[in-house]
Amino acid sequence: MDCNKKIAIAIDGPAGAGKSTIAKLVSKKLKIVYLDTGAMYRTVALKAIRENVDTLDREKLSKLIERINIKVEYIGEDQRIYLDDEDVSDLIRTPEVSIGASNVAVIPEVRIKMVELQREIAQKCSVVMDGRDIGTYVLPNATLKIFLTASIEERAKRRYNEQLLKGITDVSFDDVKKDIEYRDKNDSSRAFAPLAKADDAIELDTTIMSIDEVAKKILEQIEGIC
Ligand code: DC
Numbered sequence: 355m356d357c358n359k360k361i362a363i364a365i366d367g368p369a370g371a372g373k374s375t376i377a378k379l380v381s382k383k384l385k386i387v388y389l390d391t392g393a394m395y396r397t398v399a400l401k402a403i404r405e406n407v408d409t410l411d412r413e414k415l416s417k418l419i420e421r422i423n424i425k426v427e428y429i430g431e432d433q434r435i436y437l438d439d440e441d442v443s444d445l446i447r448t449p450e451v452s453i454g455a456s457n458v459a460v461i462p463e464v465r466i467k468m469v470e471l472q473r474e475i476a477q478k479c480s481v482v483m484d485g486r487d488i489g490t491y492v493l494p495n496a497t498l499k500i501f502l503t504a505s506i507e508e509r510a511k512r513r514y515n516e517q518l519l520k521g522i523t524d525v526s527f528d529d530v531k532k533d534i535e536y537r538d539k540n541d542s543s544r545a546f547a548p549l550a551k552a553d554d555a556i557e558l559d560t561t562i563m564s565i566d567e568v569a570k571k572i573l574e575q576i577e578g579i580c
Contacts, residue, residue, distance in 0.1 A: 355383055355573065357580035359497075361480045361571075363572070364488035364550065366398035367502035368549060369534050370509025372560045372568060373484040376502065381482040382431055384576065389475055389491070391485035392455065393435045394468045396446035397424050399454030401437055409457035416463035424471065426492055442542065449525055456537040459486075460544040462521070468509045486541050488554035498575055502568070508561045511535050 361384075374390055381388035399409055401422055407414045420500060420565045425436040434443045445451075458464050465487075472492050485492065489499035504512075510531035517525055541549040551557055554573065560568055 355577070355580070357384055357386070357480065357576070359480075360580060361386070361483040361497040361576075361579065362476050362493050362495075363481065363576070364487055364493050364496040364499045364552070364555070365484040365502060366549070366551070366555065367490050368486075368509065368538050370478070370512045371504045372457040372512070372565065373502055376433070376500075376560075376568050376572065377484040378481045379565065380576075381567070383573060384480070384482070384580075386480040386482060387428065387475070388433060390433070390435075390473065390481045391468065391472055391480050391488065393446060394424055394471065395431070395455040395459045395464070396451050397435055397437045398422060398458045398464055399451050399469070400442055400446050402458060403450065403454055405478055408458075409454040412461050412463075413486050415458055415461050419461075419464050419467050422467075424468075426475070436546060447520075448562055449529070452533060453536065456540045460540065460546075462492075462546045463467055480551070486549035487547040489555045490550050491547040494552070495578055498572070499552050500565055500572055501551040501555040501557045503557065503559050504517075504561040506531065506534065506538070 365373050367373050377388050402409050407418055421439045427434050434441055469492050476493055489496055514527045514530045558568055
């Protein structure tokens with residue numbers, strides 16, 4: 355499906371709700387760019403961890419963010435993310451970085467810099483952007499806003515299975531569930547641009563929906579717009 359207009363689709367929701375799978379699928383169908391904004395916060399966290407900076411330390415993080423160079427590039431449909439010119443796309447997927455990303459994302463100075471980058475990309479081309487605050491803060495005028503949810507059990511199960519597929523066997527289901535619970539709380543309770551459903555977002559509970567069903571629902575909405 356081609357869209358003649360410049361559009362922006364915001365997909366928000368908690369970890370494991372299916373945002374990236376759905377966003378990738380929709381961007382492929384529409385032949386537009388997919389931007390995974392979580393990868394940006396993960397990259398900041400990776401830099402902090404490497405430099406032994408506590409990811410909860412606002413003062414140090416607001417200095418670190420001034421000398422970080424994050425670049426997003428596309429190799430075909432694949433988004434690659436660079437930290438100071440090093441491709442860190444795979445290195446940012448560890449449990450330690452997940453928690454760190456949720457921590458650094460609380461810090462306003464970090465968010466302001468990331469949001470600047472995100473808006474720059476949306477300015478240039480049509481995008482499907484996934485995150486926590488895309489519909490409420492980053493792109494308040496997005497063409498379509500989706501808020502994905504799923505039960506905590508189901509979300510933890512998805513993340514756990516993803517890890518097993520990657521060959522990670524030293525993290526238990528309970529650890530994965532605890533990490534998700536920590537992030538849910540941290541991401542929704544922060545003062546600046548928390549995880550929240552925009553008033554005009556369509557909420558879809560993906561607990562018992564298939565990926566195709568969710569994508570179909572979103573594409574039906576888009577058909578009416580393009
Ligand atoms: O989507 P993800 O799991 O890769 O995101 C990692 C963390 O980054 C998440 O726990 C909170 C933060 N994040 C955010 O605060 N705002 C976004 N738009 C995207 C991610």
